[in-house]
Amino acid sequence: MSQKLSITQRINFPHSFKLTAPRQQMLFGYLILLPTLVIIFVFRFYPMLQAFYISMTDYDLIKSPEFVGLSNFIDLLKDPLFLNSAQVSLTYVFFSVVPTWIISMGLALLFNRHIWFKNLFRSAVFMPVIMPSVVMALVWTFMYHQQGVVNIILGWLQISPIPWLRSSSTALWAVILIGIWRASPYFMVIFLAGLQAIPSDFLDAAQIDGANSWQSFLYVKLPLLKPTTLLVIIMSIITAMKVFAVPLIMTNGGPANSTRVLPLFIYQTAFEFFDMGRASAMSIFLFAAVMIITVFQIRLFSAGEDE
């Protein structure tokens, strides 16, 4: 017995030596995390907290910030330009995001079939994703010109030229169309990955039961795509809420403020009117909107894990 004990003790002896190894590993684990933590804290987290503080000040970059409480927020809610901007953003989000879902899902279903030249078509359809936004904004401005290619093509369909970016009633729609053009192929890729993950047994079973392709879409694919669909919905909404390089370049918010989406108004308030407090207060509103959607997503995410 005593001999056995001493053996375990002997084994235990190097074990106590080994204890430093996990500690060393722990240290290494912290160490390699450090650069990321520093960057994320300094350049993401701290500015976010700072945004709350600045939103409660009056700050023009020259004089030092003066604390004004919630007055920026109260002013904003009374400001017709802010309310207009919020409305433009909501219009943009809704009307760009809904067609994007339909088109991206439709394209994914097409590409999930056996088709000739699949790779060729897929590469072609993917191209909008890789065009830099500045190039996209400028090329589309060129195409939307009164004598541009868009109006020429509409002419084939007997539609008279539209003053796309020149009129306050069409400019937002012109910008929305670009949003759809850009986002649809992106989300198509995500839908396609979701579709390809569906086990073929499910579809075979549906086919044996006599389901036509519409039924197998509605009752087999769509329910199985639920997590992908929810993700696409949330990502597309957040992407659409952030858009502003394109309206900044194409219209600078005009004509008559018709394309001044919220992020663009934040940018203008901060870097054209140098009203940092007011701009930050607007950011907080945008942040709240993003948060609501994110919380919604986390809920769905955790609900998905329980299942």
Place this chain on the structure above:
Amino acid sequence: MKKGASNLLSVRIIKKILVYAALVLAAFVCLLPYYWMISSAFKTEVNIFRLPIQWFPDPINWMSFVKGWQAQNFPRYFFNSFFVSIAITIGTLLFASLAGYSLAKFRYPGRNIIFIIILSTMMLPLEVTMVPLFLLIKNFGWQNSYMGLIVPFLVEGFGVFLMRQFILGIPRDLIEASRMDGASEMRIFFQIIMPLCKPALAALAVFTFREAWDMYIWPLIIVSKDDLRTVPLGISLFMGNYGTAWDQLMAIATVGTLPMIILFFLLQRAFIQGITMTGIKG
């Protein structure tokens, strides 16, 4: 009976035709801006808005490339864009995989909280923190510097998340075995983990490079010196008040898009994978 069969056949043929019609239409819409950009770049200035429309440039004109290239300091802008995008990409690959490795394979107090904090920054758009981030960079004295263009973007929550998910799939035994063999922790990371992460690293690299090359708002905010302008800023200079030189603009836009097109055709799989992986969040 025979009639039914031929009906079924014709339904199938009509369906096929519809599928290809939809595909051709989609491809047309997606490629038209590219075609129009490139073909207009080769048109002479008078032919740009000529009616009837010129579908193919005639005569083919190279001068817009030369003039556009010389209109601004484009060699410098391209250098800046490449330098900044490559630096951001390398930083992201290194830091995201280090952090991802740490979060996937090491146990220490606070790990989950840290992971959640990093995750939560994924949904934080730059648009929300734009003003305070600008003030911070201004305080650092990083306006008009490469530091200001690069350092805030050296790692993103998405990259960390992606690498963590990928490294979780690497068996722990592999790491333990190397430890037994006396390999140092750094060596395990660089010689065991990194090589196994190649597909994820490729996807992350392409994804990050594309985003960095596309950056417009941030450089617009912190750069005012010509020496530090990036390609998107340089291209946007063409939108002048005095009327736009569309032929030159389209030529420069073509050149500015070229790196993305080349990257896409070389690394198409990684491109698609990068996007698919944004889809694994859910």
